Each structure stands twice: as C-alpha cells, then as structure tokens.
Amino acid sequence: MKIAIGNDHAGTEYKLAIIGLLKSMDVALTNYGTDGTDSVDYPDFVHPVAKDVENGAVDYGIIICGSGNGASMTANKHQKVRSALCWSKEIVELARSHNDANILSLPARFISLPQALEMVKTFLNTAFEGGRHERRIEKMPCS
Structure with a gap:
C-alpha cells in the first residue's frame, strides 16, 4: 500500500505521529507536508497529495x-479524489464503506492525537462496500 500525506503547520505533530504509525505498518509513504510550525498555506501541501491520488x-x-475543511x-478540486473530512472513527468507517473516500482529511484542532491515529487505522482497514453505494459514486462528476 502507498500513501501520500500532507499537512500545514497545525498538523505537523499529528503528521509525525501518523508517519510513525504507517512505518510500523510497513506502508510506503510520500511526505509532502511541512515539518515545522511556522504558518504555511495548506494548498501548497494538499495539491501534491491529491495529484498523487488522482x-x-x-x-x-x-x-x-x-x-x-480547507x-x-x-483536495476535492482534483478529479478522481473523494476527500472526506472526518472527526470520529464512525464517520471514517462510513466515508470508506459508503463513499469510497480515497483521502482522509483530519481536523487537528478538533480531535486528539489518539483519535487521529485510530481514525487512520480505520481508514486503511475499512473496505468500500460497493453495491448500492457504487451507483452513487458513479454519479459524482469526475470520480
């Protein structure tokens, strides 16, 4: 499995912890995010992730x-991208199983680090159910 990760200054601590988790899972990783806490513009770090998914x-x-949100x-400006903003494990499960989300967006200022790590595990371990959900995905432009 290959994953691209990107973050702004608000997400640096979370990204570093997620990278540790992904490495422990032997996941191939491309890091496009900032490693600092100085203010940066999130699109500069999100577009490369979305392009890799696209x-x-x-x-x-x-x-x-x-x-x-930002x-x-x-990310959702890119074709073939279905980015889901998630704030709980249950939302992550639905985003993957019902919406076939291929990018997980995390709100660093509104979830704890342990929650974020659990959400990443859920994202990677939840399969898309297909079936009735497939026709809905097909109705999304450029998906």
Missing part, C-alpha cells in the same frame, strides 16, 4: 490542517 501514484492520501476542499 494519477494513481498512491492508493490513498491523508491530509491535515486546523479544521480539516484541506478537504482543496
């Missing part, structure tokens, strides 16, 4: 900013 260079993306909105 062109199939990675299986999934993980993006992190303060609210998760990062998710940016």
Whole structure:
C-alpha cells in the first residue's frame, strides 16, 4: 500500500505521529507536508497529495490542517479524489464503506492525537462496500 500525506503547520505533530504509525505498518509513504510550525498555506501541501491520488501514484492520501475543511476542499478540486473530512472513527468507517473516500482529511484542532491515529487505522482497514453505494459514486462528476 502507498500513501501520500500532507499537512500545514497545525498538523505537523499529528503528521509525525501518523508517519510513525504507517512505518510500523510497513506502508510506503510520500511526505509532502511541512515539518515545522511556522504558518504555511495548506494548498501548497494538499495539491501534491491529491495529484498523487488522482494519477494513481498512491492508493490513498491523508491530509491535515486546523479544521480539516480547507484541506478537504482543496483536495476535492482534483478529479478522481473523494476527500472526506472526518472527526470520529464512525464517520471514517462510513466515508470508506459508503463513499469510497480515497483521502482522509483530519481536523487537528478538533480531535486528539489518539483519535487521529485510530481514525487512520480505520481508514486503511475499512473496505468500500460497493453495491448500492457504487451507483452513487458513479454519479459524482469526475470520480
């Protein structure tokens, strides 16, 4: 499995912990995020993740900013991207199983680090159910 990760200054701590988790799972990783806490613009770090998902260079993306909203909105501008802003394990499960989300957007200022790590595990271990959900995905433009 290949994953691209990107973050702004609000998500650095979370990204570093997620990278540790992914490495322990032997996941191939591309890090596009900042490693610092100086203010940066999230689109600069989200577009590369979304491009990798869009062109199939990675299986999934993980993006992190303060609210998760800006990062998710940016990612969803790309064709074939279904970025889901998630704030609980249950939302992550539904985003994967019903919506076939291929990018997980995390709101660093609104979830704890243990929650974020659990959400990443859930994202990677939940399969898309297909069936009745497939026709809904097909109705999304450019998906």
